[in-house]
Amino acid sequence: MIGIDPSTEGIAQAQARYPHLALYEGSAYEDLAEHYGRFPVVTSLEVVEHLYAPRRYAATLFDLLEPSGTAIVSTPYHGYWKNLAMALIGKLDAHFTALWDHGHIKFWPIRTLSALLREAGFVDIRFERVGRIPALAKSMIAIARRPGYA
Incomplete structure (x- = not known):
């Protein structure tokens, strides 16, 4: 499981609270499947x-x-x-x-x-x-x- 959000601040807040989650900065306008798979x-x-x-x-x-x-x-x-x-x-x-x-x-x-x-x-x-x-x-x-x- 991974999480994607365009907000650097949002990712930082989430990682501080849930350091075990794989969270990345990204946008729905990017080729996310190429970077993270299906x-x-x-x-x-x-x-x-x-x-x-x-x-x-x-x-x-x-x-x-x-x-x-x-x-x-x-x-x-x-x-x-x-x-x-x-x-x-x-x-x-x-x-x-x-x-x-x-x-x-x-x-x-x-x-x-x-x-x-x-x-x-x-x-x-x-x-x-x-x-x-x-x-x-x-x-x-x-x-x-x-x-x-x-």
């Missing part, structure tokens, strides 16, 4: 909403998986009813603020994240919504598989 499972937690090039991220995620490997991707949930509820209670502007340095720049409903993963070659894509009731979920988790050998 894995049966890749977990990406709260990353895709911060990226300028989500297609490159999805390609990197796909490349990191062994054939028949599983990707687990979490991101804040954005759906019609949640966005409507935030608008009705006056929280939409605060939620989608442009004033958060390094904050969220993409907002993913299930249909759009599913399309991104399908486009990258993933199959058997399913979603779980977590936190609150499903229509107002805080986050969603996509589970997708890289096809195996034919």
Whole structure:
């Protein structure tokens, strides 16, 4: 198991707390599979909403998986009813603020994240919504598989 993060500070903090883990500075825009190999499972937690090039991220995620490997991707949930509820209670502007340095720049409903993963070659894509009731979920988790050998 290894961990990759683009933040030098984040890696340093994690290594100080968990010195036994293999943690490296890296980006979803790099050829991570060439550097670190392929894995049966890749977990990406709260990353895709911060990226300028989500297609490159999805390609990197796909490349990191062994054939028949599983990707687990979490991101804040954005759906019609949640966005409507935030608008009705006056929280939409605060939620989608442009004033958060390094904050969220993409907002993913299930249909759009599913399309991104399908486009990258993933199959058997399913979603779980977590936190609150499903229509107002805080986050969603996509589970997708890289096809195996034919």
